[in-house]
Amino acid sequence: MWLLKRKRKQQSAKQDYRGIPTHVCPCGVQVFKVKCIFQNGEIALWFTDAECVGCGALVTAPTPVDDIVN
Numbered sequence: 001m002w003l004l005k006r007k008r009k010q011q012s013a014k015q016d017y018r019g020i021p022t023h024v025c026p027c028g029v030q031v032f033k034v035k036c037i038f039q040n041g042e043i044a045l046w047f048t049d050a051e052c053v054g055c056g057a058l059v060t061a062p063t064p065v066d067d068i069v070n
């Protein structure tokens with residue numbers, strides 16, 4: 001039981017960096033988990049709500065119209 005409570009506490013402590021589209025999480029990891037739709041073997045659509053694979057923080061995934069340089 002204490003293990004479940006501890007796990008819930010860790011999940012709620014995730015950092016939330018959503019708002020500014022980015023290619024890199026503040027922890028330095030560039031791999032994100034995103035929801036996407038494939039068409040003809042390519043990604044046709046993706047949601048901008050993403051999660052960092054390294055630290056689990058919530059980030060905003062970039063899109064072509066964001067025109068960011070990082």
Ligand SMILES: [Zn+2]
Nearest residue numbers: 025027052055
């Ligand atoms: Zn991270």
